[in-house]
Amino acid sequence: MPRLRLRVLLWTLTACVCSALPLDVPGLVYPHGDFVIRNLCKFCDLEDSTCDGADKCTSECKKTAICAAVDEVCVTIWRKNDSNVTMETLCHSPAVPLYGFMLDDYNNTECRMKEKKVLGSLFYLCSCSSEEECNNVIYFTEAEKPTLSIPMVTAISLLPPLVIAVMVILAFYRYRVIRQKKLNEEWKKKKKRKHDCSDGCAIMTDDDQSDISSTVANNINHNLELLPIELDLQVGKGRFASVYKAKLKQSTAEQFETVAVKIFSYEEYASWKNEKDIFSDINLKHENILHFLTAEERKVDKQYWIITAYHALGNLQEYLTHHILSWDDLCYLGGSFARALAHLHSDHTPCGRPKVPIVHRDIKSSNILVKNDLTCCLCDFGLALRLDLSLSVDDLANSGQVGTARYMAPEVLESRINLENIESFKQSDVYSLALVLWEITSRCSAIGDVKDYVPPFGSKVGEHPCVESMKDSVVRDRGRPEIPNSWQKHEGLQLICSTITESWDHDPEARLTAQCVAERFSEIDQMDKLSQRSCSEEKISEDCSVSDDK
Numbered sequence: 060m061p062r063l064r065l066r067v068l069l070w071t072l073t074a075c076v077c078s079a080l081p082l083d084v085p086g087l088v089y090p091h092g093d094f095v096i097r098n099l100c101k102f103c104d105l106e107d108s109t110c111d112g113a114d115k116c117t118s119e120c121k122k123t124a125i126c127a128a129v130d131e132v133c134v135t136i137w138r139k140n141d142s143n144v145t146m147e148t149l150c151h152s153p154a155v156p157l158y159g160f161m162l163d164d165y166n167n168t169e170c171r172m173k174e175k176k177v178l179g180s181l182f183y184l185c186s187c188s189s190e191e192e193c194n195n196v197i198y199f200t201e202a203e204k205p206t207l208s209i210p211m212v213t214a215i216s217l218l219p220p221l222v223i224a225v226m227v228i229l230a231f232y233r234y235r236v237i238r239q240k241k242l243n244e245e246w247k248k249k250k251k252r253k254h255d256c257s258d259g260c261a262i263m264t265d266d267d268q269s270d271i272s273s274t275v276a277n278n279i280n281h282n283l284e285l286l287p288i289e290l291d292l293q294v295g296k297g298r299f300a301s302v303y304k305a306k307l308k309q310s311t312a313e314q315f316e317t318v319a320v321k322i323f324s325y326e327e328y329a330s331w332k333n334e335k336d337i338f339s340d341i342n343l344k345h346e347n348i349l350h351f352l353t354a355e356e357r358k359v360d361k362q363y364w365i366i367t368a369y370h371a372l373g374n375l376q377e378y379l380t381h382h383i384l385s386w387d388d389l390c391y392l393g394g395s396f397a398r399a400l401a402h403l404h405s406d407h408t409p410c411g412r413p414k415v416p417i418v419h420r421d422i423k424s425s426n427i428l429v430k431n432d433l434t435c436c437l438c439d440f441g442l443a444l445r446l447d448l449s450l451s452v453d454d455l456a457n458s459g460q461v462g463t464a465r466y467m468a469p470e471v472l473e474s475r476i477n478l479e480n481i482e483s484f485k486q487s488d489v490y491s492l493a494l495v496l497w498e499i500t501s502r503c504s505a506i507g508d509v510k511d512y513v514p515p516f517g518s519k520v521g522e523h524p525c526v527e528s529m530k531d532s533v534v535r536d537r538g539r540p541e542i543p544n545s546w547q548k549h550e551g552l553q554l555i556c557s558t559i560t561e562s563w564d565h566d567p568e569a570r571l572t573a574q575c576v577a578e579r580f581s582e583i584d585q586m587d588k589l590s591q592r593s594c595s596e597e598k599i600s601e602d603c604s605v606s607d608d609k
C-alpha cells in the first residue's frame with residue numbers, strides 16, 4: 060500500500076481548489092512567472108466502494124488533491140474479493156511501477172480500467188492525466204470508437220470512385236492533347252517531305268493541297284471520333300452525292316485546312332462504299348489522282364462522307380468554259396490526265412510494286428479537277444471497278460452498263476463489251492479520254508480560232524443525251540467530234556490530233572492504251588524542249604552573224 064504523501068494539500072471541496080490554487084501553492088509558480096497546472100486528482104487512498112465493476116462508477120472519494128510532483132498522474136484501483144469492494148484513488152509518477160505495473164495509459168483523459176493480476180489476486184487499474192479529477196469517474200468498458208455521421212460515411216464511400224473518375228478524365232484529356240499534338244507534328248513533318256515510295260522513287264509532288272492531313276490519308280475512319288470538319292459552300296453536285304468545300308480544324312480554333320467533303324445519303328451507300336474501297340488502295344496514290352483523306356459514316360445526319368483534297372480551280376469542264384488555254388496548258392492538262400489514267404489502269408506502281416488495275420468507267424471533263432499548277436486530278440470513283448483476278452465473267456457482266464451516255468464508248472452503248480478480256484474496260488475508258496482530250500484541244504489558242512466551249516457532240520445530242528440517242532450518233536453513224544484541218548497547225552498539235560483519233564477508234568482493240576497516250580505527251584514535251592533549244596540557238600547565231608557583218 061503506498062504511503063499517503065503529506066506534502067499534498069487536501070481540499071474537501073473541489074470548488075475551493077479553483078479559487079485557492081494560485082494563492083496557496085507557491086511551489087507552482089516558476090521564477091519567470093509562468094503558471095503550471097498539475098494534475099488535480101481524487102486522492103482518498105483506500106476506501107470501501109459500492110461500485111459493481113460494470114460499465115462506469117464514480118470514485119465516491121470526497122478528497123481532491125493537486126499531485127505533489129509535476130509528473131504525477133491520477134490513478135484509481137478497484138478491487139473486489141469475497142467480502143468487500145474497495146476503491147483506491149491516488150497520485151503516482153508513471154516513471155515508477157505501481158504494484159509491479161508501469162502505468163501505460165496515463166496520457167488518457169479518462170480513467171479506463173484494465174484488468175491486472177498479481178500473485179493470484181485480481182484488480183482493476185486505470186491512470187489518466189487532465190486538469191480535472193480524471194480518476195473520479197472510472198469506466199469498465201472499452202472507449203467507444205467515434206462513429207461516423209451519414210454524410211461523412213457517404214462522402215468517404217464516394218471518395219474512391221470520385222478519385223478514379225477524375226483520374227480517368229485527366230488521363231483521357233492528356234491522351235487527347237498528346238494525340239492532337241502528335242497529329243499536328245506529323246502533319247507538319249509530312250508537309251515538309253515529298254511523298255516517296257519505300258524504294259526511294261518519288262511518285263507524288265502535289266501542289267498546295269498535297270500536304271493535307273497525310274496522317275489520315277488512305278485510312279478509313281473507323282474511329283467513333285469524327286474529323287472536326289465545318290462545311291462551307293457546296294461546290295458540286297453529282298448523281299449520287301454533293302461536294303462541299305470545308306474546313307478541317309486544327310488544334311487551335313483559328314487554324315484549319317481546306318478540304319472537300321463528298322456527302323452521300325444513306326440510300327447511296329453502295330456508291331460511297333465503292334469509292335471508299337477504291338480509295339483505300341494505297342497503291343492508287345498518284346499526284347494526278349484526287350488525294351484521299353478518309354471516309355466516315357456520319358450517323359447523326361444519316362450520311363456517308365468522303366473527305367479529300369480541295370482544288371479551288373474546280374473541274375475541267377468549268378475551267379474550259381471560262382478559260383482559253385495556251386499550248387503549254389494543253390500539254391500539262393492532257394499529259395497529266397493521261398498519266399492519271401495510265402496509273403489507274405496499271406498493274407504496278409511507278410516503283411514496280413504490284414497493283415490491282417482499276418477502271419474508272421465514268422471518265423468525263425466534270426470528273427477531272429484542275430490543280431493550281433494546271434495539271435489534272437482524276438476524281439469520282441463511285442463507278443470504278445477493281446480488275447481483281449478473282450472477278451468472274453458473271454461478276455463483270457453484272458457490273459452493268461454504267462457511266463455517262465455522252466462519253467460512252469460504242470461497245471458500252473451497245474452493251475457489247477468483251478467480258479472475256481479485262482482490257483476491254485480499259486479500252487472503253489480510253490475512248491472517253493479521247494473525248495476529253497478533244498475538249499481540251501478545242502479550247503487551246505494553238506488551234507487558231509477558239510470557239511466557245513462545247514461538250515463532245517455538242518448540243519446535237521441534247522443537253523443530257525440518253526443511251527439511245529448516243530447510239531445513233533456513235534454506233535450507227537460512227538460520228539465523232541469534229542477535228543478541223545485548221546487544228547493541225549504544228550507537229551505537236553498533229554500528234555495530239557492523231558492520238559485523239561487513234562484513241563476513239565470504233566474497234567476497242569485498235570485504240571491506244573492510256574500509257575501510250577501518256578508517252579505521246581512526253582514525246583511532245585521533248586519536241587517542244589528541242590525546238591525551244593534550237594530556237595534559242597538560232598537566235599544566238601543570228602545575233603552573232605549580225606555582229607559579224609558589222
Ligand code: ADE
Pocket residue numbers: 294295302319349367368369370371373374428438
Ligand atoms: N468538286 C468535286 N470535288 C472537288 C474537290 N475535291 N475540290 C474542288 N471541287 C470539287
